[in-house]
Amino acid sequence: MCGIVAYLGNREAYPILIEGLRKLEYRGYDSAGVALMQGNTIQMYKKKGRVDELDSYCASKDRHGNAGIAHTRWATHGEPNEENAHPHVSEDGTIALIHNGIIENYLSLKKGLLAEGVTFKSETDTEVLVHLIRRVQEKEQVSLPDAVMLALSMVEGTYALAILSVDDPDQLVVAKKGSPLLIGTEGNEFFVASDGAPIVGFTQDVVYLDDGDVGVLRLGQPIKIKNINDEQHLLKRPSFHKLELTLEQLEKGGFDTFMLKEIFEQPKAVRDSMRGRINLKKDVVSLGGIIEYEQKMLNAKRFIIVACGTSWHAGLVAEYIFESLVRVPVEVEYASEFRYRNPIIHEDDVLIAISQSGETADTLAAVEIGKKHGATVIGICNVVGSTLARETMAGSYTHAGPEIGVASTKAFTAQVTVLALMALSLAKKKGTISKSEYHKLISDLETIPEKISQVLEQEQHIQRIAQYVATRPNALFLGRGVNYPVALEGALKLKEISYIHAEGYPAAEIKHGPIALVDNTMPVIVIATEQETYDKVVSNVQEIIARKGTIISVVTEGDTAVKKMSKFCIEIPKTEELLTPLVASVPLQLLAYHVAVIRDCDVDKPRNLAKSVSVE
């Protein structure tokens, strides 16, 4: 949700900022803007729409300057237009600011500022910050960093900020609470961004700000950080980390879109998520990141899984795997609901938070609730150094590599892989799995990358099915057991990138209402692979055929019963039932992808969405 990038150094800032915005555009793409320090004035350009539109607009403008801030927006308050685009400036034009997050008490702050005669130009919550900081500076006669510290102590909400002031053109002030912010340094240069993508081409050395940190970057000086929660405002020693990211990972690598690249990367992503964690010869699975809390996990009376969107679907798959293998009750919760419903959490609960980005605001809030109640809190995430990774007690990275397409694909299969490894490791230690079952499952896990590759070879066949689905206004996705979350995920992929209305259901549930929707115009995508309830799924398919629904099926190679009843059929390699989602979800990703392409949708940046939902 909104990407911010800033630069201070001796090069021209504009090219660094605009390229940085392109790399962060997946975080929001309603409007974009840039402010450059030119001598003692701030030059600002803003445009509704994508970063390319801002860049074309700026082509004829004066773009020089060695310091600047830039923003790509996902609108929260106020429609996407130039007035609401960031940066926002103080009335006297001396301070410019960019913001990612939400200022929750902005209405009361705004009321106070209006009463003091401040004129607002936008409908955003952000604009209150710039006026508030300027007012504090004037009233208290303090430096910009001190004014920022004071102003932020009056603010409720979340923010990542970068601020320029004409009073000190060689300085950049940054601040963070609840939204991510990194500072990279190299020689006499500073690079600031919402994530590592805009920084990695310049330096690998970064500092992740903590909540409440205010950083002052000055040419020729080391980074200075204080925290607004420290009453004495003592200087903190910045802690440097290495960025685990390469420029190559941020490119499309010959594919038309990031999403297609990421779908095709899944054999590697799944392999990487298992690397060093399975020893087939010794029949051992171990996840280094959770060893310290393993005993707590073994003693857990209950697992609570919290996540959003696709990560929530991975959590649902995990419910089947954990309950079946570890024999401990599992509850899977939407983080956004969990955080507001006064949940009952015990100290012997283990809360597992799943998030690709590690920045999803609701998931992070659920983590805080888990910690507050004394539960053991474990994270599963993809982005190294993300807030989730830092705020949980222990966890496992999925190692899927950067996921840039807004629709999550390889992150899902990598999450399910890690969750399966976790369940296997716990089940073996608890003695809730037989040796043969354990061996069968880890052997099958090892073959998953190859099975996904076989599914990917069917792309052209799936493209033909997409021609049919692309003409339909609705679609139903059905599955049972561990394939029920696969149906949900297939429906989510289709609706979010092709804008076709789609619903996922447990196959048997449709008799309780949704079957009323079935007629000869309704495609029904059924996951009917070999599983305990296969015969039941066959009956469900017959019920749909009887109502003239069109069956598109995903079946196990060699299937005859469902295949015969299907208008289109996708065969996938035989897989252990509990691991089926790792393979069965892939054709549904390809189907959604090709439907979206046929319908001329922007696959990587679907309308109204953003990759990282760092606001409520």
Ligand code: M6R
């Ligand atoms: O980064 P997270 O995994 O926490 O993100 C959760 C959801 O926002 C995300 O999965 C979203 O639903 C995707 N657009 C689905 O493709």
